[in-house]
Amino acid sequence: MTIPAGIKAVRVTGRFRRPDGTPYKGTISFLAPALIELVLALTVISGKATAELDENGEFSVLLVATDNPGMNPTGWVYTATLLLDDGTTRSWPVAFSATDTEVDVTKFMPADPAQINYVPVKGDRGDRGASILSGNGQPAPGTGADGDFWMELAANDRVLYGPKKNGTWPAAGVPLGGASGGLLEALNAAVTSHGQALAAHTGGSDPHGDRAWAATQFLPRAVVTPADLLSTTPFFVAHRGGGMEDDEHTLGAYRSAAAVPGIRAIEVSVNISADGVPVCLHDTTLDRTTNAVGSVGDWTYQALRHRVRTNGQALLGAGRSNQELPTLREVLDELGGKVVIFLEAKTPAAASVVQQMLTTHYPWLMPSLVWKAHYKAGTFAWARARNMTCWAYIDAATTDAELDAMSTAPDWWGVPHTMTDARIGQIVARNRPVICWEVHRRSDVTRLTSLGVRGMMCAQPKYVMRTGPLGAPGAPVDWPTMVKAPGDMGSVVYSPPRALHFDEDGSGGVRIDTLGGAVLIGSRSLSSYPASGYRIDFEMKYAAAPPALEHGGIAFGKAADDPYGFGTRNPSGGYHLAVRGNGEVQLLTHPAGDPAGTKIGFMTTAPPTAGTWMRFQIDLTPAQVTVRRLDGVPSEFSVADTSHRGGYVHLSNGSITSLTTQPHWRGLALPPL
Structure with missing residues (x-):
């Protein structure tokens, strides 16, 4: 290696x-x-x-x-x-x-020793050993040999003579016990007394007075603590282990997130099986994230282990392999102390089991845990008594009066991404660290940080924490793997219908299975504009010929990675390339907040043929935009427009009204010029 x-x-x-x-x-x-x-x-x-x-x-x-x-x-x-x-x-x-x-x-x-073959070897006969002889009365002079002992067997006593030396027995023996007392009686009393003292010693809570010291020297200790997170602003927590990059709440997701430098915390949700085993799963039912249905609590752990697998392929790509549901102990044993774990028991029954497990088996780990719960859960007192950091997440409509009424104030607040900026500012003003969930886009990190939010609970931390594209500059997308890359997401996250879907015909193509849908290709987008501009290469086809005026295409040139929607008011501006069913290729500019857009250039080309790939090339230079269609008879046009020079790119179903004519794309690349 x-x-x-x-x-x-x-x-x-x-x-x-x-x-x-x-x-x-x-x-x-x-x-x-x-x-x-x-x-x-x-x-x-x-x-x-x-x-x-x-x-x-x-x-x-x-x-x-x-x-x-x-x-x-x-x-x-x-x-x-x-x-x-x-x-x-x-x-x-x-x-x-x-x-x-x-x-x-x-x-x-x-x-x-278990692997050694022992060979018996016969040695010389050894010397005679001493013997203990016995009988009534004292030993006769001719009885026994030097080194032997004699036990006198009297009715009420035992007397030991010996050892015999130079052919002579000692004149007097040692009384061992009986009616007249002796050594044996004293020894029995001593053994009883020492046994009682030993039982009292071993049963004591801290007989040597150094249990606390020994715990700091020999028990495992937390390596990463919540205080370490606050040394960086913003800090990042892998939401559901990074549930938009890996199958949520699986060991694979947790390991993948923990392996990334800069990610020092993961979120772990826990439910309880029918036989009381804590398993990692966000929902109390299996329906959304697995191949099974019903309540987690209706399945035994063995049934979950052998019959249930995640169904992440619908959200993350058919090239993925489905995963087992891990137990909480597996996660704590492997990752405890190496990352901060935001731990949430999803039901009261789960909370009771998790609390017992932590108290019994993981007292050393509590300094590395964050006890996560809804602000009304009522479990914070238990966690606070064990010196755990408490994170209370609230609702968008939670009032100040409701927060002030909490019997145990949390260490940190959690705010949802649906909360208004003004309300987030009010929570920040309560002077406790604030974490927002869930954060998917770099533009959201910038906005939330400006509001004073300290932590970002991200479903795509590998994407959000980067500042550039994945892979080498200009490298084509890896769509043939049929595995979603970090940063590729629809306008609604954790939504399989709005996710990027991979064609299963081996062409390396992708599609969006929602009318009006658009998908950010954050994995290959440029977060900053190169000095000489950049080129966009891609191929596109229609499953069936669309009506003449309907179109699909791409949006590009956006300076931020906020969601894009055709015909909607987008937070940031950009260009839209529309390929119509009659073959007209149009370039539109969409200023921020403008739902309609303005056509600034076009060319007439051959109408798309059902199932046939068309190849396009766009050059976004400092002075102009040049659009080319390179399949068949090459065509191009240029527009001297400098309105948008961002590097974020989206695929768009545009105005298509039926998925039978939906567009497909492949081979997308953004090389700098």
């Missing part, structure tokens, strides 16, 4: 042979914890490295040293696992210091 520059690595080697000298076959792997952040190198590592034993039973692999400076967390180790062809399986923890350039792992791997 290749180790980035600036990261210290160790060459790990080893050789495995049988007792007869023949080499083993098999593999050895080194598994790192779920997520290791190398802050100084701006790098994140996870997963495992696996090496195969060669024909000599040897291996060599390059691994990141476990004591690199600036690691988060520190003090971690690999789990080494050896699998040999004779069925031998070994696992052990191992750390590698950056001071070593090469390490032979066989020199210090622990021995496994």
Whole structure:
């Protein structure tokens, strides 16, 4: 494997042979914890490295040293696992210091007695050992040998003589107990007394007075805390784990969000199965996000595990694989302390189970948790008593009187994105950090930050946190994968009908299955205008020939990523390229707030043919806009207009009145000029 520059690595080697000298076959792997952040190198590592034993039973692999400076967390180790062809399986923890350039792992791997073949070896007869003899009365001089003991078996007592020395027994013995008392009675009394003292000691809550100290030294501790989030404005929380980028509330979503530098918090929602297992799911029913229906509480955990899968393909693309529903314990065990977890129990029954689980199994994790609940939930007192940060989210219409009536004031407020700017300002003025949910667009981050909002709970954090397109400049979209990219979204989010849909004919085409629908292609849009402008390349076809005056096309040149709608008042201005059913290609300008738009240029081309791809090219230079149609007979026109020079692009169904004639697009690219 290749180790980035600036990261210290160790060459790990080893050789495995049988007792007869023949080499083993098999593999050895080194598994790192779920997520290791190398802050100084701006790098994140996870997963495992696996090496195969060669024909000599040897291996060599390059691994990141476990004591690199600036690691988060520190003090971690690999789990080494050896699998040999004779069925031998070994696992052990191992750390590698950056001071070593090469390490032979066989020199210090622990021995496994279970894997050793023991051979019995007959030795010489040993010397006679001492014996304890017994009988009535004192021992006779000829009884026993040197080193032996004699137990006198009297009716009411026991007397021990010995050891015999130089052929002679001691003249007097030691009374061990009986009617006259003795050592045995005293020993029994001492054992009873010590047993009582031991029971009192082990049953004490803190018998040594150092339990609190030991907890800070040996129990797991939170690495990232809510206070760390406030060191950056704005800070970002992955809403439902990033539910517009991955299947919401799945381990895949949580892992994907946590792996992105800058995302230090995730939101986790919890419901309870019929047999009381906390599982991660936003809704109390399975209908919206899975392939099943009904209440979560009507399904046992085993039924959920084996029969239920997410249905994210409808929202995120048919190329995705559906996921299992994780348990809360799986999430806490893997990610607890590595990111701040905004934890919400969705029902009172779930709240009770989650509280018990945290108290019993995760008291160390509470400093890294945010207890999230509706402001009327009534569970904040429990969380506050355990020093958890409390986040109360409110409704758009919640009044100041209702907030003032809360018996336990939260640490942070949560406001919905539907709340007016004026009301958000009033909540900010209550002098507690405010988080807005859910935030999907960069333009919303800019607006909310200006209002004083500190945190952004984002369903697409990978997109919102970036300032440019994904991939290399000008790279075409990856639509052939049939997996939605971060930043590609309809005007209504978490809505499969308004999402981008992928053609399943292998053409790499996409479509919008809603009349009047439009989709932002944020993954390839430019957040700033290049000095010499940029070009838009794309292909487009109609499923069937549309009526002469109906059209689909693209919107472009927008300076912000707010939603676009044809024939509506859009917050930011831009251009619209309309391809009509009669072949006329029109360029319209849409100033901010203007629903109609103004035609500023056009050309007459061949009418679209059903199912046939047309190729277009648009150059947006500092001085003009040039439009070309390159399939068939090439045509172009230019307009000296400089009204809009933004880089955000939307696909638009335009004025199409039937999905039987809906447009399809493919091959979109925005290379700088």
